[in-house]
Amino acid sequence: QVQLVESGGGLVQAGGSLRLSCATSGRSFSIYVIGWFREAPGKEREFVAAVNWSGSRPYYGDSVKGRVTISRDNGKNTVYLQMNSLKPEDAAVYYCAASRAGGTSRYDYAYWGQGTQVTVSS
Numbered sequence: 001q002v003q004l005v006e007s008g009g010g011l012v013q014a015g016g017s018l019r020l021s022c023a024t025s026g027r028s029f030s031i032y033v034i035g036w037f038r039e040a041p042g043k044e045r046e047f048v049a050a051v052n053w054s055g056s057r058p059y060y061g062d063s064v065k066g067r068v069t070i071s072r073d074n075g076k077n078t079v080y081l082q083m084n085s086l087k088p089e090d091a092a093v094y095y096c097a098a099s100r101a102g103g104t105s106r107y108d109y110a111y112w113g114q115g116t117q118v119t120v121s122s
Contacts, residue, residue, distance in 0.1 A: 002026035002098045002111050004034075009094060009116030012086055020081040020116060022096030033102035034072060034079040035109055038092035038118075047104040048094070049081060061104065064090070083118075091120045 008020040022034060035050035049070040051058040058070045069082040079096060094116050097109035 002029060002032055004096050004098060004111060004113035006094060006096050006113045006116040009118045011119045011121060014086060014088055014120055014122050016086050016120075017082070017084045018086060018118060020083070020094055020096075020118075022079040022081070022113060024077045024079070024098070029077050030074050032098040032100065032111075034070075035097050035099060035102070035104075036070065036079075036081045036094060037097060037106055037109075038090075038094045039115075040089075040092040043092075045095070045106045046092075047106075050099075050102055050104070051079065052102060059104075086118075086120045088120045088122050091118055093117050 003025045005023045012018050030053050036048040037045050039045040047061045049060045051070045051072050055072040067085045071080045096113045098111040099109040
């Protein structure tokens with residue numbers, strides 16, 4: 001069992017940057033892969049990034065590759081999503097989630113936060 005709470009969303013100009021945080025609690029946090037997904041109105045929930053227990057194997061969705069960095073601070077039980085060069089199409093509610101095995105599908109993740117809104121203006 002793990003609880004997740006996202007923060008750091010807001011309004012940013014296109015081309016700008018934003019860092020999201022996923023604060024976690026619960027037992028055995030370090031065993032989970034933590035992923036980030038996003039969901040825009042009328043669109044499917046989309047994989048953004050994930051990182052394994054040690055932080056040594058991050059991986060990213062094609063739409064954000066090269067613009068996003070995921071990192072993990074196990075001492076703070078927190079995962080970060082640094083987003084740069086933001087585009088209007090990046091606007092969405094961003095969710096963090098926990099998985100025992102990881103993956104790029106929402107169905108690979110059993111635990112979810114409530115989301116944080118990211119808005120990108122042009």
